[in-house]
Amino acid sequence: MINILTEKKSPRVDYAFRLVFETILKVPVAFYQTKEYFDMTDGIKINYTPQYIEGTIAVTPHALLFENDIRAIEPRVSNWDSLPVFFQVEHSFIPFDVFAASFYLASRYEEYRPGNRDEHGRFTAEGSLAAKNNFLEMPLINMWAQKVAGIIKSEYPEFNYSLPVFQYQPSIDIDNAYAYRNKGVVRNFLSAARNLINHRYSEEKKRLQVMFGIKPDPYDSYDFLFHLFEKNNLKPVFFFLLNKKGTHDRSLSWRNPFLRRLIRCVAEKADVGIHPSFETNKRPGKLSLEIVRLQSILKGQVTKSRQHYLMMDLPETYRRLLRNNIKADYSMGYANAPGFRASIATPFPFFDLEKNRTTKLTIYPFAVMDVSLNHYCGYAPDEALQEIEKIMSETNACGGFFMSLWHNESLHDTGKWKGWRHVYIKMTELAVSFRNGD
DSSP states (O other), X not given: XXXXXXXXXXXXXXXXXXXXXXXXXXXXXXXXXXXHHHHTOOSEEEEESSSOOTTSEEOOOOGGGGOOSOOOOOOOOEEETTEEEOSBOSSSSSSBOHHHHHHHHHTTGGGGSSOOBOTTSOBOGXXXXXXXTXXXXXXXXHHHHHHHHHHHHHHOTTOOXXXXXXXXXXXXXXXXXOSSTTSOHHHHHXXXXXXXXXXOHHHXXXXXXXXXXXXXXXXXXXXXXXXXXXHTTOOOEEEEOOSOSOSSOOOOOTTOHHHHHHHHHHHTTSEEEEOOOGGGGTOTHHHHXXXXXXXXXXXXXXOEEOOGGGOOOTTHHHHHHXXXXXXXXXXXXXXXXXSOTTSOOSOEEEEETTTTEEEEEEEOOOOEEHHIIIIISOOOHHHHHHHHHHHHHHHHHTTOEEEEEEEGGGGSOSGGGTTHHHHHHHHHHHHHHHHTTO
16 A cells, blocks of 8 residues: 555546556555544555655655646756656655656546647657657657656565566457448449540459459458457457448448348457548547447447547547447557657546546557558568567566557558568567567
């Protein structure tokens, strides 16, 4: 047990300490606002007040955790024990307020401020504190927690904590279940006409080869995926897009019997969640409709979600998910860069900054995405593998949770995705070796 003395147990104080100790280190905490009762406690004591108290671990508090508003903050990042740190303080057992800094990163405080948005309105990696200070690819909160635990252990040998072991979670987004097959006569006829008008003869040749059974559909990578998952004892999660075809949404109709059969088959071997369409960000009521569609196919509740295009507008996107009984979101990552958007490699609760409270939505961050590595970063397959290994090694070192985001479309191993099936296999093998402690 960690006993904490604070002048005010604000929602932010509660969240920050529980994030570091309970969520990451699996050590319970208790809060005290009266020194008399605090003095009577046994065990490890953290003094989170400006006053000196003998026999305690002193952490000089930064003002952030006692505020209720959201203001412009430009943290000054320095270096401590080979790690980036900010919210520097004096007279503390470490030279920065690790709890306020962890709160700033995990709450995505900077994303509540205007600016730094792309053409879709998404917060971009390059404008983040992590990217500007070269720690985007580090699970920094986990690394801080590990340092804090080690220092406490050196002062209090009786302190028992367990860093979590490395975990790997593969996730697959199904934006378009099939390239050519099972799309119906009308849709295939219109696509063929467009190809011929635009002189895309090679594309039409591929279509005809699939339609006549000469070659498999290039997006039909499901047997390959499940063979890989079953071989390595992995439980993936799949997210299905169920909107009508549009500018940014290219799904089959949710009524399509082949798509419905595919979803049910996948659900027998994996967790299945909703992939809210691009349009749900402009028409919020559509989210409920798309969830109902998936539930009607699965004949059960849907509690997992990942935003199509990773479209997030905090806090409204997460509030919308909560209103629709979603319990877990898997969108916490950048479209245009690999790394840790919230600087954490552990599932963690969403804190609503505007309402100043912890919610029941659990955020599962992902670290690498196929489109980020190929399209945005322009990596060749071997370069992508090096990047994945670097980030995965950092995650393994702190016993973190590593999630990959891939699409069925990127595994056909032709064209711009030539060699990327090999990347996926090698990434899986590396993750399994870390998981098994090899």
